[in-house]
Amino acid sequence: MTEKVSEKVIGGSFVIGDADSTSILTPEDFTDEQRMIAETTQDFVEGEIVPRDEEIEKLNYGLTVELLRKAADIGLLGADVPEAYGGLGLDKVSTTLIGEKLAKASSFGLSLGAHVGIGTLPIVFFGTPEQKKKYLPSLADGSKIAAYCLTEPTSGSDAQGAKTTAVLSEDGRYYTLNGTKQFITNAGFADIFIVYCKVDGKHFSAFIVERTMDGVSIGPEEKKMGIKGSSTCPLILEDVKVPAGNLLYEIGKGHHIAFNILNIGRFKLAAGCLGASKEAIEISAKYANVRTQFGRQISSFPLIGKKLAEMNTRTFLLESMLYRTTGLIDDSLKDIDLDQADSGAESTRRIAEYALECSINKVFGSETLDFVADHGVQIHGGYGFIQEYRIERIYRDSRINRIFEGTNEINRLLIPGTLIKKALKGDLPLMQRAMGLQQELMQLTPSMPFEGLLEQESHLIGMAKKIFLMIGGQAVQKYQTKLENEQELLSLLADIMIQIFAMESAYIRTKKQIDRAGADKAENFIRMTQIAVHEAFDAVEAFAKEALSYMESGDMLRTQLSILKKLTRRTPVDTVGLKREVARLVIANESYVV
Structure with a gap:
C-alpha cells in the first residue's frame, strides 16, 4: 500500500497513507462495560x-414523553x-x-436521539457553566425535553441564509427574536429549543429558548412519509x-456550534442506520426461511441468498467505518474539561478534525440502509408492501436519512472540500503527494502475483489511493479556485474517498481479527x-473513468486512461x-453475521 501514518490520526489522512491498525x-x-x-x-x-x-x-x-422519562431513569x-x-x-x-x-425503537428512537444529540450537546460543548447548571440536569433526567432549530422555510442546507433575527435591547438585558423554524423534531412537546438566528440580521448566533417564553408558539404537525x-x-x-x-457561545459563532454538532449528528445517524440495517437483515432472513415457493423455502434460491449476502456485507462495512470514526472522535475529545472557559473553542477544533469522516459515515450509512431496506422489501415480495410487515416501516422510515443532517449531496461536496481546505492549511501533504x-x-x-492472505486486497486499497491522488491532483491543477463550481467532479472524488474509507476499514478490522483469533476464526470477515x-x-475505477472523461479528451485522455489501466x-x-x-x-443464523 502507501506510506504509513502514525501517532495522532489526522482527519482525511487515510487517502494519503496507511492507517496504523x-x-x-x-x-x-468493545469493553464489557x-x-x-x-x-x-x-x-x-x-x-x-x-x-x-403502534401507539x-x-x-x-x-x-413519548413518559417513555423518554423512563429512558432517563436508566x-x-x-x-x-x-x-x-x-x-x-x-x-x-x-x-x-x-x-x-x-434503531429498533423507530420513531421513538428519533425522538430520543434528537433530544440527547443535537438538542443537548450544544449546551454540553458550548454552554457557559451557568447555562450547564441550569439546563443539563433537567435534560438528563427527562424533566425537560430538547429540540434543535436550524432549518427555516427558505433555508435548509444553506443554514447561514437564516432569516430569523435577534436584536439586543437598549439596556442589554435581553434579545428579541423573530422568525419561523421549520421541520423541528420534538417541537410538539419540547421544553428547550436551541435556536439559530442572526443578531442584527448579520451575525449568525445561537440561543437557548424556553417554550414558556412569551411569543413562542408551535405550528401544526407535518404529515410525513415515515417516522410518523x-x-x-x-x-x-x-x-x-x-x-x-x-446566548450560546459567542455572537457570530453560531456556525461553529451548528456545524460541529451536525458532525456528531452525522455519525450518530449512521449508528441508527446500522441498527436498522441489522434488523432488516434479521427479519428478511427469517421471512425467507418460512416463505415457500415452488415447493421450497425461498432462502434456498441463490438470488435470495445473494441479496442477503450483499445486505450483510454492506452492513459489515458500515459497522467497520462507524466505529473506526467513533474511536477517533472519542480519543480526540476524552481529555477536554468541559468546565473550562475555552472548552467550546477546543471542542470545535477537535470535532471538526473528523468532519470529513462524519460526512462519509452519513452518506454511506443512509445509502446502505436504503439498499438493505429495498432488498428486504424485495425478499418479502408483495408482503413487503403491506404495513402489517415490519420491513415496510423500515423502508419508509429510511428515506429521511439521506436528507437529515445535511443532504447527501451537500455532504458529498463537503468531503473533498474539507480535504482540500486541510491541505491548503498545511495539515495534510495532499498536493505534495499528488x-x-x-x-x-x-x-x-505490472504487479507481482499475490499469494498471501488478503495481499491483493491490501494492494488494491493502495492503488485506489493512488487513483484518488491522480484524479484529485489533476482536478485541482485544472480548475484551481473554480473547482468548487465543478460539483459533479467533486461528487466523484467524494465517492472514491467513501469507497477507500469503506474498504480500508473492513480490511483493518479483518486483519485485527486474524491477529486476535486466527484466520480460521475470521473466515467470514475475510470473505466479506x-x-x-x-x-x-x-x-473506484468507474468513478475515475467518468472524471477523466470529463476533464480530458483526445490524446491526453487516452494517456490518462492508459495510466489508470495500469493502476487497476x-x-x-x-x-x-x-x-x-x-x-x-x-x-442459518437468521441474523446479521460477522
Whole structure:
C-alpha cells in the first residue's frame, strides 16, 4: 500500500497513507462495560418501546414523553451529559452503541436521539457553566425535553441564509427574536429549543429558548412519509424576549456550534442506520426461511441468498467505518474539561478534525440502509408492501436519512472540500503527494502475483489511493479556485474517498481479527472483505473513468486512461462463491453475521 501514518490520526489522512491498525477501533475491541450498556439499551427498547410501537406511531405526545422519562431513569438521556451535571458522562463509543440499539425503537428512537444529540450537546460543548447548571440536569433526567432549530422555510442546507433575527435591547438585558423554524423534531412537546438566528440580521448566533417564553408558539404537525410517531412542527417566534445570558457561545459563532454538532449528528445517524440495517437483515432472513415457493423455502434460491449476502456485507462495512470514526472522535475529545472557559473553542477544533469522516459515515450509512431496506422489501415480495410487515416501516422510515443532517449531496461536496481546505492549511501533504505521484505513475510496472492472505486486497486499497491522488491532483491543477463550481467532479472524488474509507476499514478490522483469533476464526470477515474490496475497486475505477472523461479528451485522455489501466490490474475473485458462503451463514443464523 502507501506510506504509513502514525501517532495522532489526522482527519482525511487515510487517502494519503496507511492507517496504523493499533489506532483503529473495531467492534471486537468493545469493553464489557460498553457491551453491557448496549444490552441495557436493547432490553429497554424490546421491553418498553416495541410493545407500544403502534401507539407511539399514532403520535401520542404523552406516551413519548413518559417513555423518554423512563429512558432517563436508566441513564439513556444523560449518557452524553457530564457527571457534574447529573449525567453519566459516557464515552462516545458507548453513546454510539446506544444510538445503534435505539434503531429498533423507530420513531421513538428519533425522538430520543434528537433530544440527547443535537438538542443537548450544544449546551454540553458550548454552554457557559451557568447555562450547564441550569439546563443539563433537567435534560438528563427527562424533566425537560430538547429540540434543535436550524432549518427555516427558505433555508435548509444553506443554514447561514437564516432569516430569523435577534436584536439586543437598549439596556442589554435581553434579545428579541423573530422568525419561523421549520421541520423541528420534538417541537410538539419540547421544553428547550436551541435556536439559530442572526443578531442584527448579520451575525449568525445561537440561543437557548424556553417554550414558556412569551411569543413562542408551535405550528401544526407535518404529515410525513415515515417516522410518523415523531413530532415534526414549525417553531414560531414573535417578539420573544430571550435573556442575554441565554446566548450560546459567542455572537457570530453560531456556525461553529451548528456545524460541529451536525458532525456528531452525522455519525450518530449512521449508528441508527446500522441498527436498522441489522434488523432488516434479521427479519428478511427469517421471512425467507418460512416463505415457500415452488415447493421450497425461498432462502434456498441463490438470488435470495445473494441479496442477503450483499445486505450483510454492506452492513459489515458500515459497522467497520462507524466505529473506526467513533474511536477517533472519542480519543480526540476524552481529555477536554468541559468546565473550562475555552472548552467550546477546543471542542470545535477537535470535532471538526473528523468532519470529513462524519460526512462519509452519513452518506454511506443512509445509502446502505436504503439498499438493505429495498432488498428486504424485495425478499418479502408483495408482503413487503403491506404495513402489517415490519420491513415496510423500515423502508419508509429510511428515506429521511439521506436528507437529515445535511443532504447527501451537500455532504458529498463537503468531503473533498474539507480535504482540500486541510491541505491548503498545511495539515495534510495532499498536493505534495499528488505531485510526487506523477513520476511514479509513468514508471509503473505490472504487479507481482499475490499469494498471501488478503495481499491483493491490501494492494488494491493502495492503488485506489493512488487513483484518488491522480484524479484529485489533476482536478485541482485544472480548475484551481473554480473547482468548487465543478460539483459533479467533486461528487466523484467524494465517492472514491467513501469507497477507500469503506474498504480500508473492513480490511483493518479483518486483519485485527486474524491477529486476535486466527484466520480460521475470521473466515467470514475475510470473505466479506474480499467481496467489499473488489466491488469497491470496480466502483473506484468507474468513478475515475467518468472524471477523466470529463476533464480530458483526445490524446491526453487516452494517456490518462492508459495510466489508470495500469493502476487497476488485478485478478478477479469469485464473488459469487464468496456471497453464497456469506448467505449460508446469514440464513442459518437468521441474523446479521460477522
